[in-house]
Amino acid sequence: MARIAVDAMGGDFAPRAPIAGALLALGALPPHHQIELIGQTAVIESELDALLRGELAELAHVRDRITIVEAPDVIEMSDKPAAALRRKPNSSMVVGVKRVAEGEAQGFVSAGSTGAQMAISLMVLRLHAGITRPAIGAIFPSAKQPVLVLDVGANVDCAPEELVQFARIGTVYAKALLGRDNPAIGLLSIGEEAEKGNLAVKEAHQRLLGAGLNFLGNVEGRDLPKGACDRGLIDVVVCDGFTGNILLKFYESIGPFLIGMVSKVGQLDPRQVMGSLKQFDVDEYGGSPLLGVRGVSVISHGKSSPKAIKNAISVAVRAWESGMTDEIGRRLAESVPEAPAAPAAPVTGPAK
CATH class of the missing domain: 3.40.50 (Rossmann fold)
Incomplete structure (x- = not known):
């Protein structure tokens, strides 16, 4: 109970x-x-x-x-x-x-x-x-499967080792609550190459290579809506809380924007459109555990x-x-x- x-x-x-x-x-x-x-x-x-x-x-x-x-x-x-x-x-x-x-x-x-x-x-x-720090994990809808993103607001700045910790935490979450057997981890950056990103991201990339996790490497913002990159499906995306919070709030605005646009163009009842786009409804996920x-x-x-x-x-x-x-x-x-x-x-x- x-x-x-x-x-x-x-x-x-x-x-x-x-x-x-x-x-x-x-x-x-x-x-x-x-x-x-x-x-x-x-x-x-x-x-x-x-x-x-x-x-x-x-x-x-x-x-x-x-x-x-x-x-x-x-x-x-x-x-x-x-x-x-x-x-x-x-x-x-x-x-x-x-x-x-x-x-x-x-x-x-x-x-x-x-x-x-x-x-x-x-x-x-x-x-x-x-x-050393907790993380807030949020579920992002995608074309393939929901993706866990952390951190989305607990920590504005993160050291490389903290990004690695988030990857470990995200792996457990994805297994326990999303049912993923061997969660694939992506590190959010401005390019897929290992040398792309700020100093913390570049060092975190090197540490994740030897962390014993299913690390896909760097992923970009455009990979999240797809739920995949050219190396396979993505289960968990790791980033600092400053970047993650901006990304989360942008994502939250997409649902209402799409519903309004499709309703106007197709002359449909917004409630009908909402039913088909319910994965963009933030209420569907309810809340995020402090991990x-x-x-x-x-x-x-x-x-x-x-x-x-x-x-x-x-x-x-x-x-x-x-x-x-x-x-x-x-x-x-x-x-x-x-x-x-x-x-x-x-x-x-x-x-x-």
């Missing part, structure tokens, strides 16, 4: 979106799974009652699988990420991450401040030995809809059931046998 803690107060559309998403998730998950809604009890109860009396009345039967955990404080988007734990120890985000650290919940999902969730997860869950910490902490977009939260909860369940975080720790320990427990890294990525 998985018990997933959901930040009921996080996100642009909280508390309605996370609470509705939790109900939708329980309606789709097997009956042994449960959800904890973390936040202000009176607010959560009021929203739950309204949803179950109205638009989600058909899900009244899952109400007994929901527990409310009181957390009176709310971390706002304007709060400084590094100070969130210290200044608001009773916030929904801090309480939720602590539930995971204490073994009371198997995963945490939030659409609140990305920077705050990263900082709190690092300080409370800590990093696996052998890793490298000792627990499941899933980061969702600030504008997450109930559908996105529902899918983020499914990601958290699959991450826990697959043992992904433990496997990441094991793989990293094997690659750096003598590595001491790493301290929490500074937050350098963008907050929502």
